[in-house]
Amino acid sequence: MPKNKLKKFNEYESFTNTYDARNQFRGKWHTEVFKNNNPITLELACGRGEYTVALAQMYPKRNFIGLDVKASRMWQGAKFSLENDLPNVAFLRIQIDFLNDFFANGEVEELWITFPDPQPQKTREKQRLTSPKFLGKYAQLLGNYKFINLKTDSDFLFKYTLDTLVDKPVQINELYLNIDELDEMKPELKVKTYYEKMWREKGIIIKYLKFQFI
Numbered sequence: 001m002p003k004n005k006l007k008k009f010n011e012y013e014s015f016t017n018t019y020d021a022r023n024q025f026r027g028k029w030h031t032e033v034f035k036n037n038n039p040i041t042l043e044l045a046c047g048r049g050e051y052t053v054a055l056a057q058m059y060p061k062r063n064f065i066g067l068d069v070k071a072s073r074m075w076q077g078a079k080f081s082l083e084n085d086l087p088n089v090a091f092l093r094i095q096i097d098f099l100n101d102f103f104a105n106g107e108v109e110e111l112w113i114t115f116p117d118p119q120p121q122k123t124r125e126k127q128r129l130t131s132p133k134f135l136g137k138y139a140q141l142l143g144n145y146k147f148i149n150l151k152t153d154s155d156f157l158f159k160y161t162l163d164t165l166v167d168k169p170v171q172i173n174e175l176y177l178n179i180d181e182l183d184e185m186k187p188e189l190k191v192k193t194y195y196e197k198m199w200r201e202k203g204i205i206i207k208y209l210k211f212q213f214i
């Protein structure tokens with residue numbers, strides 16, 4: 001691992017708001033980590049955790065957990081949250097595949113999936129974060145009527161997601177093919193992640209979908 005990444009990895013490990021597979025809080029995130037009963041939102045594939053941090057600042061009476069495999073990226077959000085005294089933020093370094101081993105059914109209120117890798121190769125379909133495999137995990141975790149938000153640069157992944165949802169018991173709440181065409185953008189959509197900024201610089205249009213299992 002490059003020296004800088006290793007340094008961030010070690011620092012991530014030392015922070016008080018970071019967790020990994022060695023920490024088991026399934027069913028206990030409210031009582032043992034946040035020490036309150038406020039609703040929990042998870043950001044999947046959070047990278048540097050821009051959404052986790054920005055939403056935590058917008059909604060201090062809610063809890064936010066950023067989830068990714070890369071500690072060196074989450075380091076940024078974790079460090080910022082500590083330095084800015086955000087007690088409603090945590091980061092968890094695990095594979096999303098094992099989500100249900102780390103959260104009890106109904107423990108999470110809302111999901112954000114921010115700029116996931118589109119995984120266009122057919123052989124990688126199961127790795128797409130809106131594949132039937134992952135949707136099943138989210139349905140188990142959330143139950144009905146909880147919101148899932150997907151923000152993406154990828155036309156391919158957006159279409160794939162809509163096609164995948166067609167035969168599922170799902171209600172689409174919001175669907176925007178270009179968030180910049182909205183008359184009024186809600187504050188949540190104004191948050192820009194590292195990847196969003198990168199895609200915007202290349203002129204790529206940002207898409208957004210909000211849905212719930214019913």
Ligand SMILES: C[S@@+](CC[C@H](N)C(=O)[O-])C[C@H]1O[C@@H](n2cnc3c(N)ncnc32)[C@H](O)[C@@H]1O
Pocket residue numbers: 044045046047048049067068069070073094095096097114115116117193194195196
């Ligand atoms: C394209 S980056 C987006 C990061 C961030 N959301 C952003 O917009 O800047 C995708 C992220 O997903 C993470 N990731 C991909 N598959 C994952 C998985 N199965 N479990 C955990 N993290 C995953 C990667 O480590 C990476 O940080």
